[in-house]
Amino acid sequence: MNTGALLPNSFPFVMSTSLNAWSDALSELYLFGLPLGLVIIAAVPLVFIALYALTYGVYGERKISAFMQDRLGPMEVGAWGILQTLADILKLLQKEDIVNKSADKFLFVIGPGVLFVGSFLAFAVLPFGPAFIGADLNVGLFYAIGIVALEVVGILAAGWGSNNKWALYGAIRSVAQIVSYEIPAAIAILCGAMMAGTLSMQQFNLLQEGPYGFLHFFLFQNPIAWLPFIIYFIASLAETNRAPFDIPEAESELVAGYFTEYTGMKFAVIFLAEYGSMFMVSAIISIVFLGGWNSPLPNVGSLALNDWTNGPVWGAFWIIMKGFFFIFIQMWLRWTLPRLRVDQLMHLCWKVLTPFAFVAFVLIAVWEIYVK
Amino acid sequence: MDQTLSDFGTVFVFLLLGIIFVVGGYLTARLLRPSRPNPEKLAIYECGEEAVGSAWIKFNIRFYVVALIFIIFDVEVVFLFPWATVFKQLGAFALIEALVFAGILIIGLVYAWVKGDLDWVRPTPNIPKMPVIDDNESNG
Numbered sequence: 210m211n212t213g214a215l216l217p218n219s220f221p222f223v224m225s226t227s228l229n230a231w232s233d234a235l236s237e238l239y240l241f242g243l244p245l246g247l248v249i250i251a252a253v254p255l256v257f258i259a260l261y262a263l264t265y266g267v268y269g270e271r272k273i274s275a276f277m278q279d280r281l282g283p284m285e286v287g288a289w290g291i292l293q294t295l296a297d298i299l300k301l302l303q304k305e306d307i308v309n310k311s312a313d314k315f316l317f318v319i320g321p322g323v324l325f326v327g328s329f330l331a332f333a334v335l336p337f338g339p340a341f342i343g344a345d346l347n348v349g350l351f352y353a354i355g356i357v358a359l360e361v362v363g364i365l366a367a368g369w370g371s372n373n374k375w376a377l378y379g380a381i382r383s384v385a386q387i388v389s390y391e392i393p394a395a396i397a398i399l400c401g402a403m404m405a406g407t408l409s410m411q412q413f414n415l416l417q418e419g420p421y422g423f424l425h426f427f428l429f430q431n432p433i434a435w436l437p438f439i440i441y442f443i444a445s446l447a448e449t450n451r452a453p454f455d456i457p458e459a460e461s462e463l464v465a466g467y468f469t470e471y472t473g474m475k476f477a478v479i480f481l482a483e484y485g486s487m488f489m490v491s492a493i494i495s496i497v498f499l500g501g502w503n504s505p506l507p508n509v510g511s512l513a514l515n516d517w518t519n520g521p522v523w524g525a526f527w528i529i530m531k532g533f534f535f536i537f538i539q540m541w542l543r544w545t546l547p548r549l550r551v552d553q554l555m556h557l558c559w560k561v562l563t564p565f566a567f568v569a570f571v572l573i574a575v576w577e578i579y580v581k
Numbered sequence: 582m583d584q585t586l587s588d589f590g591t592v593f594v595f596l597l598l599g600i601i602f603v604v605g606g607y608l609t610a611r612l613l614r615p616s617r618p619n620p621e622k623l624a625i626y627e628c629g630e631e632a633v634g635s636a637w638i639k640f641n642i643r644f645y646v647v648a649l650i651f652i653i654f655d656v657e658v659v660f661l662f663p664w665a666t667v668f669k670q671l672g673a674f675a676l677i678e679a680l681v682f683a684g685i686l687i688i689g690l691v692y693a694w695v696k697g698d699l700d701w702v703r704p705t706p707n708i709p710k711m712p713v714i715d716d717n718e719s720n721g
Contacts, residue, residue: 247591251598302613310623311635318607326599333595344591351662352592369637373625377636385644388651395658402665469626474610478603552701555647559690559699563654567687574676577669 250343254332262484265533267294270540277544304473309372312470316370320363321471321478327359328485334410335492338502338524342411349410353493354391354398357448357486361387364457367479368467379466383457386554387448393562394444397437400566400573401497404431414501422507422515426500433576436569438498440562442535445490447558449483452543459548491535495528502528646698650690657686 268283268291275282283290308317334349336342346352361384368380402408404427405416419425428434447454450466458466468479495501502524506514518527549557625632661679668675693699 244594247594248598250591251595254595255598255602302610303615304610305614305616305618305622306610307618307622309625311625322600322603325603326596329599329602330592330595333592343595344588346588346592348662371625372636374627374632374636377638377640381640381644385647388655389647392651392654392658395655399658399661399665402662403668406666406669408662408666464626464628473614474606478606555699555701559650560694563690567683570683571680574668574679578672578676 250341251333253337253341254335254343255329257337258329258332258481258485258488261488261529262481263294263298265536266484266487267297267480273537273540274544277541298477301473301477304476306473306475307470309470311372313370313372316366317470318370318475320367320370321468321475321482322363323366324360324363325478325482325485327356327363328482328489330356330359331489332485335489335528336411336414336496336502336524337528338521339414339519340521341525345409345411348408350398350402350408350413350493350497353410353489354395357489358387358391360482360486363482364467367471371467371470373470375464375469376467379457379463379469382463382551383450383467386450386454386457386558389555389558390444390447390454390562393440393558393566394448396563396566396570397441397444398493398497400434400437400569401427401441403570403573403577404434405497410496410501413496414503417500418503418519420508420515422503423500423505424507425503426498426505428498431573431576431581433569433572434498436565437573438494440566440569441494441497442538444558444562445494446539446542447554449487449490449539451487451539453546453549454554455543455548456551456554487536487539488532491532491539492528494535495531499531500527501531643701646693650693650698653686653689657683 271293272282272290283293286292286296308314331353333343334346334353336345364380364383364387368376368383371377401413405413407413407416417425417427417430423429428438446452450457457463458468463469468476471479492501499505504515504518504523504527506518508515625636660682664675664679668679
């Protein structure tokens with residue numbers, strides 16, 4: 210690989226910056242024919258998604274929405290309602306699984322699965338710090354935005370398989386919205402790839418490393434970078450069906466959109482997938498524009514803040530915190546902006562964001578070749 | 582990296598683990614949950630009304646138009662990604678070529694825009710016409 214490539218003789222149990230060194234130590238061990246190290250590597254993001262969705266995702270969102278509306282939110286189960294999501298999960302596990310009799314059973318069952326697997330596969334290229342990444346693909350960024358789009362298939366399968374009018378409307382709206390906003394999002398990410406000259410997620414982070422912390426981030430390296438940054442943020446809201454782009458699951462008109470008919474565990478899987486992709490888009494925007502796992506603190510004279518706050522553990526801390534920050538903004542916007550109408554949604558995508566994304570594309574290309 | 586599996590091998594492990602997680606979740610729930618179906622539960626949810634007809638109907642042609650425009654632009658972006666990684670080395674020639682490539686597609690976008698294919702169907706507001714009463718005339 211590159212700078213993050215492993216040193217062949219590094220001692221794997223010491224926290225070093227060599228990539229996935231500890232998993233190579235397990236390369237002799239196999240679990241059902243698969244290398245144990247790789248299974249652990251894949252299990253870490255899975256556990257992360259589950260834990261974050263339970264704590265920050267569900268509980269955090271309920272509390273944040275409550276405080277924004279001057280309520281208290283869940284308060285019954287445990288102190289300050291902290292065990293609420295655990296109780297919810299236990300309840301969801303025991304809920305009867307209802308597949309309505311006119312549904313397409315196959316599509317109905319695989320829908321949530323495809324959604325979740327699509328969302329989870331994107332985590333394969335997400336670097337959790339300098340020493341941990343599932344697979345540092347040389348096309349990592351491209352793979353991430355491609356595999357997240359697999360969700361479209363899951364949503365369509367769920368909505369069409371339900372044979373429910375609400376679900377169908379929710380699904381076709383959702384698919385139209387996701388594929389439309391994929392264009393400005395992809396062009397904005399392309400701008401990031403142009404600044405970096407690479408598609409490897411790990412390389413993105415290494416390029417934004419430096420003693421002055423946030424000043425090395427692409428957002429502050431290029432005066433035009435804020436344009437694709439904002440475009441990608443808006444488009445990512447639409448891609449994850451978050452407010453103000455939540456017309457696919459607009460509860461006042463479509464009950465719950467494409468997951469109207471889902472109960473129990475299937476419902477939980479859909480939710481996990483949604484929270485997974487919320488973190489994924491937040492992590493992508495952090496990696497491409499805001500330095501990923503690099504510390505934003507600069508070295509000031511003898512206060513080497515940047516050196517102190519970088520490393521494998523700090524790296525994981527920064528990328529997760531940056532992701533959580535954007536998720537917080539997503540939650541905040543949900544209680545700030547009213548929902549868009551379908552025609553406004555298409556107008557914003559095709560007539561505002563896409564032309565501006567092309568403008569950003571041209572400006573960044575010119576800047577990178579002639580100014581820098 | 583492991584000697585036996587490439588990077589995409591790791592992605593495959595992720596795929597397997599994702600599938601195992603979902604299937605495992607379904608099976609765990611199957612062991613714990615009750616199953617007492619009745620005709621009402623198995624009916625399609627339509628806010629308490631009896632569902633009329635199937636939901637598998639033709640939907641608005643606009644969705645196909647959106648899908649077509651999407652495919653064109655998506656293919657374009659796919660081609661631009663490899664270009665983005667090397668254009669700094671290739672310099673002005675590659676830049677102009679990419680701009681021509683993007684420009685042709687932008688003409689397509691402008692065409693779709695002018696033809697009104699990007700406008701969503703909107704209900705035309707039905708404003709009732711009220712008779713205009715001219716005060717001066719009625720006085721005279």
